[in-house]
Amino acid sequence: MVALVALAPDVVLGTAGVSVTVARFDLLDAHTGGNKGFKLREHLHVAQAGGYTRLLTFGGAWSNHLRAVAAAGARAGLATVGIVRGEPTEPLNPSLQFCQTQGMELVWWDRTTYRRKHEPELLGNLQRQYGPAWVIPEGGHSPEGVRGAMDMYIPGFDAIFCACGTGSTLAGLIAASESPVRLYGVATLKGGDFLYREVGTALGWVGATETPGRWQILTDYHFGGYGRSRPELDAFIHSFQQRSGIPLEPVYTGKLFFALSDQLQKGLLPPGSRVLVLHTGGVFAAPCRD
Numbered sequence: 518m519v520a521l522v523a524l525a526p527d528v529v530l531g532t533a534g535v536s537v538t539v540a541r542f543d544l545l546d547a548h549t550g551g552n553k554g555f556k557l558r559e560h561l562h563v564a565q566a567g568g569y570t571r572l573l574t575f576g577g578a579w580s581n582h583l584r585a586v587a588a589a590g591a592r593a594g595l596a597t598v599g600i601v602r603g604e605p606t607e608p609l610n611p612s613l614q615f616c617q618t619q620g621m622e623l624v625w626w627d628r629t630t631y632r633r634k635h636e637p638e639l640l641g642n643l644q645r646q647y648g649p650a651w652v653i654p655e656g657g658h659s660p661e662g663v664r665g666a667m668d669m670y671i672p673g674f675d676a677i678f679c680a681c682g683t684g685s686t687l688a689g690l691i692a693a694s695e696s697p698v699r700l701y702g703v704a705t706l707k708g709g710d711f712l713y714r715e716v717g718t719a720l721g722w723v724g725a726t727e728t729p730g731r732w733q734i735l736t737d738y739h740f741g742g743y744g745r746s747r748p749e750l751d752a753f754i755h756s757f758q759q760r761s762g763i764p765l766e767p768v769y770t771g772k773l774f775f776a777l778s779d780q781l782q783k784g785l786l787p788p789g790s791r792v793l794v795l796h797t798g799g800v801f802a803a804p805c806r807d
């Protein structure tokens with residue numbers, strides 16, 4: 518069961534007349550908590566049902582997804598291979614060290630090759646070298662991942678906020694909810710408009726059709742791009758944590774709560790609105806900078 522925590526009115530500025538509840542998915546598990554366990558659940562079932570003994574996936578050097586696959590694979594008795602974006606670093610950062618302790622084999626791909634990771638030829642080579650493996654796309658962005666994220670939907674709120682990387686989580690929430698519930702995804706990458714397309718595609722994977730009218734991507738809260746922060750965001754996170762006791766990080770949830778606070782101050786929602794914010798985890802070691 519996910520814990521629901523009501524925020525005191527002064528914690529998120531400008532909440533006059535709006536109640537804010539945080540769904541603490543982050544507390545479900547240190548490594549597969551947040552949205553990760555949901556997005557991976559079906560992948561694990563399909564892999565095991567298909568007789569696979571190995572999972573192969575992709576991520577950056579600080580990827581929460583890589584960590585979650587490493588942990589989930591180890592628990593399920595499946596070998597794991599992680600294709601890591603960028604140049605090898607020594608020593609490994611704490612996130613990759615954790616992956617290694619879970620038995621994940623780490624393979625580094627330079628950024629140019631990494632960008633081509635969807636190409637059949639490269640996937641074929643990977644299968645020949647490390648397979649047979651069940652391949653989980655980066656971030657779990659797949660029909661299986663979106664179906665899993667649908668289980669994160671909690672009814673009883675007028676508006677739901679979540680952080681967006683690939684858009685799978687938001688798509689799952691949109692697919693699982695109905696009008697008049699409104700959904701807001703906070704883009705953590707620069708140029709977040711691409712998420713309208715990604716979420717639209719992901720809705721198609723699960724047979725849901727939705728126009729952007731009921732949901733919106735908030736694209737102005739990337740603070741320079743994925744994994745980047747600015748003093749304003751760091752100060753917000755510090756103050757939020759002190760007042761609420763809820764840990765945030767600057768890659769996803771810090772930007773999410775900053776956006777929520779800013780949008781409520783600007784009057785995005787009418788007084789009386791009941792808002793749910795999904796804490797999707799990710800609080801681990803140092804902030805992502807890649």
Ligand SMILES: Cc1ncc(COP(=O)(O)O)c(C=O)c1O
Pocket residue numbers: 551552581582656680681682683684685686687769770797798799800
């Ligand atoms: C902590 C955290 N929150 C939110 C997200 C964004 O989820 P999605 O990729 O489904 O948009 C991620 C990335 O998967 C994440 O690691």
